[in-house]
Amino acid sequence: MTSVRYVAIGDSFSEGVGDDLPDGRQRGWADLVAQGWANARGSGIQYANLAIRGKLIWPIVEQQLEPALALKPTHLSFNGGGNDMLRPRADIERIADAFTRVLRRCDDEGVTVILLSGANPSPQLPMGRVIQRRGDELSRAVLARAEGRDDIVRALNWPDRVLSSPPFWSPDRLHMNARGHHRVAARVLEALGLPVAGEWWSLPEATVAGPRGWSYYREHVGPWLRRRLTGTSSGDGREAKYAEWTSVAPSGPSAR
Numbered sequence: 001m002t003s004v005r006y007v008a009i010g011d012s013f014s015e016g017v018g019d020d021l022p023d024g025r026q027r028g029w030a031d032l033v034a035q036g037w038a039n040a041r042g043s044g045i046q047y048a049n050l051a052i053r054g055k056l057i058w059p060i061v062e063q064q065l066e067p068a069l070a071l072k073p074t075h076l077s078f079n080g081g082g083n084d085m086l087r088p089r090a091d092i093e094r095i096a097d098a099f100t101r102v103l104r105r106c107d108d109e110g111v112t113v114i115l116l117s118g119a120n121p122s123p124q125l126p127m128g129r130v131i132q133r134r135g136d137e138l139s140r141a142v143l144a145r146a147e148g149r150d151d152i153v154r155a156l157n158w159p160d161r162v163l164s165s166p167p168f169w170s171p172d173r174l175h176m177n178a179r180g181h182h183r184v185a186a187r188v189l190e191a192l193g194l195p196v197a198g199e200w201w202s203l204p205e206a207t208v209a210g211p212r213g214w215s216y217y218r219e220h221v222g223p224w225l226r227r228r229l230t231g232t233s234s235g236d237g238r239e240a241k242y243a244e245w246t247s248v249a250p251s252g253p254s255a256r
Helices: 029-041 056-069 091-107 128-145 178-191 212-229
Strands: 006-007 045-049 073-078 112-117 153-156 244-249
Touching: 006 029, 006 056, 029 045, 029 073, 029 178, 029 244, 056 073, 056 212, 073 091, 091 112, 112 128, 112 212, 153 178
Parallel strands: 006 045, 006 073, 073 112, 112 153
Antiparallel strands: 045 244
């Protein structure tokens, strides 16, 4: 059996923000994929995750891609652009060009790309129509760059209307909760041709309700605006949670 060395790069989506464990750690779909992959093989895999929240897409590529490739992975997952789409002057073609760079470098190194589109939070966000339009444009631009590439593993979450609904999202409405991360993990494993625990597609709905009205703006929108005005990021000073290989051994049929 050939070895699997899987590395994830990206922003909060790939870091796992919103999937909070009881001990305070954040898990996320990429961690779940690593566990599900080991379970499906019945043998361990190597896993690294260089994603850091708050990153724009070109800093992801410039800061994470080469360190990830230096690990000599067999598979690399990439997603980004969500933070860019929230900026007033988002350049969709330039965002999509980052995907071209990742594909080219992975081709150079013989690495299989797992290409993800992020989940769609627009139905529940302020300026949701703008975000929806930009996300649609970005999806088309990225898929055009991957056209005819049967060697790319595609896990497309943006069109998933079920995943866009409130039960899959954290109180900030911008990051998925554990339910959402499990659904994305299920889609990635399915795209890899691996079996998926059936409940991962839709875990029981959590009962935690987020703030509404002005409370939502005060708790979540206000801090985001302050970071924009001060030129700071939620990822400033953070280190990758798995910058080097960590071994993931098979466990039971569910990673919960």
